[in-house]
Amino acid sequence: MPEQEMTANMFLFTNASAATKIKAEARLVERICAGDEDAFGELYKMFAPLVHGVLLARVPFDEVDDLVQEVFISAYKNISNLREKNAVGAWLAMIARNRAAEFYRNARPTEELSEEICHYDRPLAEANEILTAIRALPESYRETLVLRLVEGMTGAEIAEQTNLTPESVRVNLHRGMKLLRQKLGIEEHK
Amino acid sequence: MNEEYLWNKTGEDAETEKLENALKAFRYRETAPPVVHAKQAVFEEELPRRRWFPFVFAFASSAALILLAFVFLFNFSTKQVEEAKTSNEIVTPKLEEKTTAEIPVEPTKIAPTEKIETAKTNVQPKTVKVRQIVQLTKSATKNPARKTEAKKPFVKLTDEEKYAYDQLMLALSITGSKLKIVQDKIQNIDETNVSKTER
Numbered sequence: 001m002p003e004q005e006m007t008a009n010m011f012l013f014t015n016a017s018a019a020t021k022i023k024a025e026a027r028l029v030e031r032i033c034a035g036d037e038d039a040f041g042e043l044y045k046m047f048a049p050l051v052h053g054v055l056l057a058r059v060p061f062d063e064v065d066d067l068v069q070e071v072f073i074s075a076y077k078n079i080s081n082l083r084e085k086n087a088v089g090a091w092l093a094m095i096a097r098n099r100a101a102e103f104y105r106n107a108r109p110t111e112e113l114s115e116e117i118c119h120y121d122r123p124l125a126e127a128n129e130i131l132t133a134i135r136a137l138p139e140s141y142r143e144t145l146v147l148r149l150v151e152g153m154t155g156a157e158i159a160e161q162t163n164l165t166p167e168s169v170r171v172n173l174h175r176g177m178k179l180l181r182q183k184l185g186i187e188e189h190k
Numbered sequence: 191m192n193e194e195y196l197w198n199k200t201g202e203d204a205e206t207e208k209l210e211n212a213l214k215a216f217r218y219r220e221t222a223p224p225v226v227h228a229k230q231a232v233f234e235e236e237l238p239r240r241r242w243f244p245f246v247f248a249f250a251s252s253a254a255l256i257l258l259a260f261v262f263l264f265n266f267s268t269k270q271v272e273e274a275k276t277s278n279e280i281v282t283p284k285l286e287e288k289t290t291a292e293i294p295v296e297p298t299k300i301a302p303t304e305k306i307e308t309a310k311t312n313v314q315p316k317t318v319k320v321r322q323i324v325q326l327t328k329s330a331t332k333n334p335a336r337k338t339e340a341k342k343p344f345v346k347l348t349d350e351e352k353y354a355y356d357q358l359m360l361a362l363s364i365t366g367s368k369l370k371i372v373q374d375k376i377q378n379i380d381e382t383n384v385s386k387t388e389r
Contacts, residue, residue: 037226044223052218061216069224076226127212148196149206150213155197173196177206181191186205 026085033080043088044072050089050161051096053147057135058100067103071096089161093143133183134176141176148173246383253376260369 025046031039051071055064075095082091134142134149147153147162155173159166192203347355 040226041223045220048221048223049218056216065221068218068221073224073226076224123212124215127215130209130212131216149210150216151218152210154199170197174193177191177196180209181205 025088029079029082029085029088032076040072040076047089047092047161048072049151049153050147051092053151053153054093054096054143055100056131056150057139057142057146058097059103061131063103067096067099071099074099087163090163093162130180130184133180136183137176137179140172141179144169144172145176145180246379249379250376253372256372257369260365 025043028039028043028046032043048068051068052064055067055071059067071092075092082088084091131146131150134145136142137145143162144158147158148155153161155169156166158164159169162169164172191205192201195201195203195206
């Protein structure tokens with residue numbers, strides 16, 4: 001019983017915080033539309049990790065920072081067309097996905113360097129390996145996992161910013177982790 | 191795997207923590223937002239233009255439709271005259287027969303007012319007659335080949351026919367002036383719209 005109460009309280013808390021944050025988002029958008037540049041800075045701070053994560057799940061790490069900037073510039077240009085002002089995160093994530101797809105469409109063919117030439121530090125090489133394994137997962141899992149493991153967001157935060165339900169985020173995290181463990185050859189300890 | 195740690199980072203899960211630590215290298219590092227310039231003027235200008243556009247478009251299209259309708263009606267009436275002109279010899283004798291047949295029934299008893307009434311019942315054929323005359327004079331001046339038609343004896347109009355002819359000309363002049371007003375209004379609206387957008 002106490003556990004149930006705790007989870008109920010937790011959901012109430014997340015819903016209440018979500019409601020206040022939703023209003024903050026909408027207010028920020030209104031301020032941006034009125035020409036407030038500081039509001040745009042606040043919006044950037046709020047959603048940059050989300051956009052970074054969505055892009056990192058798709059494009060090479062070196063390109064991500066530039067693409068984040070491009071996504072926000074594109075968002076600023078089109079913010080007057082945003083109808084659902086309470087779903088800024090989902091809208092930015094969509095722009096980021098489109099920008100990543102565009103990146104691959106416009107990418108010039110390149111040759112991959114061999115592993116002998118490419119010297120990674122050991123921890124970085126390990127991280128790269130994990131990230132490659134995550135990128136090989138289905139889209140819904142990899143995005144959620146990157147946001148959780150790389151950007152350090154909690155499940156509730158992911159749900160709030162991407163406009164997904166907490167339940168679907170939980171499922172994505174669980175199944176995604178299971179598949180990642182299989183790919184990395186980690187055995188489950190019960 | 192600790193589900194709670196995965197969800198909200200409570201409790202412990204060594205494997206997930208290890209993954210998190212390894213992937214920290216790729217985490218977002220706070221950077222300055224891209225430099226943007228305030229577009230307040232653009233936001234303010236765009237909205238009213240979008241609101242007014244449908245109304246202006248609707249008004250302009252309705253005005254254009256009215257104009258088209260006028261043009262069509264005018265063309266249609268001229269065509270009717272031409273058709274009537276081609277069937278001139280067939281129509282006129284019939285009309286004359288009818289009028290002459292009706293009038294001499296009791297010429298002494300019928301008052302002049304009653305004559306007008308009987309004439310009004312046959313308004314259609316008589317207006318056709320009037321138009322024929324107008325068209326004939328025009329065509330005679332324009333087309334030398336049709337001068338033979340102009341040589342026909344000029345039909346003297348009765349009082350009622352003259353009245354009908356005057357009424358027709360008056361109606362035509364009124365519609366013409368109305369058309370001119372509509373055109374002027376449309377032009378004024380266009381000019382005001384252009385001046386507003388320039389501002």
